[in-house]
Amino acid sequence: xxxxxxxxxxxxxxxxxxxxxxxxxxxxxxxxxxxxxxxxxxxxxxxxxxxxxxxxxxxxxxxxxxxxxxxxxxxxxxxxxxxxxxxxxxxxxxxxxxxxxxxxxxxxxxxxxxxxxxxxxxxxxxxxxxxxxxxxxxxxxxxxxxxxxxxxxxxxxxxxxxxxxxxxxxxxxxxxxxxxxxxxxxxxxxxxxxxxxxxxxxxxxxxxxxxxxxxxxxxxxxxxxxxxxxxxxxxxxxxx
Numbered sequence: 001x002x003x004x005x006x007x008x009x010x011x012x013x014x015x016x017x018x019x020x021x022x023x024x025x026x027x028x029x030x031x032x033x034x035x036x037x038x039x040x041x042x043x044x045x046x047x048x049x050x051x052x053x054x055x056x057x058x059x060x061x062x063x064x065x066x067x068x069x070x071x072x073x074x075x076x077x078x079x080x081x082x083x084x085x086x087x088x089x090x091x092x093x094x095x096x097x098x099x100x101x102x103x104x105x106x107x108x109x110x111x112x113x114x115x116x117x118x119x120x121x122x123x124x125x126x127x128x129x130x131x132x133x134x135x136x137x138x139x140x141x142x143x144x145x146x147x148x149x150x151x152x153x154x155x156x157x158x159x160x161x162x163x164x165x166x167x168x169x170x171x172x173x174x175x176x177x178x179x180x181x182x183x184x185x186x187x188x189x190x191x192x193x194x195x196x197x198x199x200x201x202x203x204x205x206x207x208x209x210x211x212x213x214x215x216x217x218x219x220x221x222x223x224x225x226x227x228x229x230x231x232x233x234x235x236x237x238x239x240x
């Protein structure tokens with residue numbers, strides 16, 4: 001059905017405070033994957049796929065928020081799922097990773113895991129899809145936004161064949177990014193979906209670029225308005 005990537009990155013914010021960001025990105029040959037598979041909060045990122053059980057994602061990030069380690073949280077959910085053999089589930093938290101592929105996820109399926117990153121996929125053209133996805137992320141430039149690098153990782157996997165069901169024209173893609181950093185304004189490019197298109201990754205990339213431009217324009221307008229209000233206040237003060 002799909003392939004996806006979950007990542008964790010530690011970084012220092014503008015004040016030198018240690019922070020953690022999480023990201024998840026996914027694409028498939030069905031519509032509206034963003035409503036079902038990717039979940040990210042300031043506690044971790046989880047992707048649920050194959051025969052999707054959305055509760056595995058929702059409860060997974062909720063368990064992480066409660067303080068459970070990602071391995072304990074996701075293993076507990078799978079243990080209570082009678083259909084775990086047809087599930088794929090993976091994710092990251094502040095210092096751990098977890099990957100699972102049930103035995104009946106369809107050909108070809110599999111997963112990969114490294115420190116800070118997990119990938120998984122099913123009904124793919126082969127293992128090269130996952131290898132390319134994880135390598136593209138691992139080699140990415142950390143100075144670039146995570147949302148961009150997640151799209152690039154999906155693009156690398158897609159270039160290796162991606163989902164093998166070429167008879168299905170409608171496809172979708174999505175990404176989410178979350179961080180522990182307390183920001184005044186949330187960037188527009190960190191929660192994006194392309195729900196139905198023959199070219200999901202290209203469209204997700206374009207949507208991300210437009211979101212970045214829109215955010216920059218909004219911030220510029222905000223600063224202009226804030227400056228005007230300050231000038232008016234200063235003028236009123238001079239008149240009294």
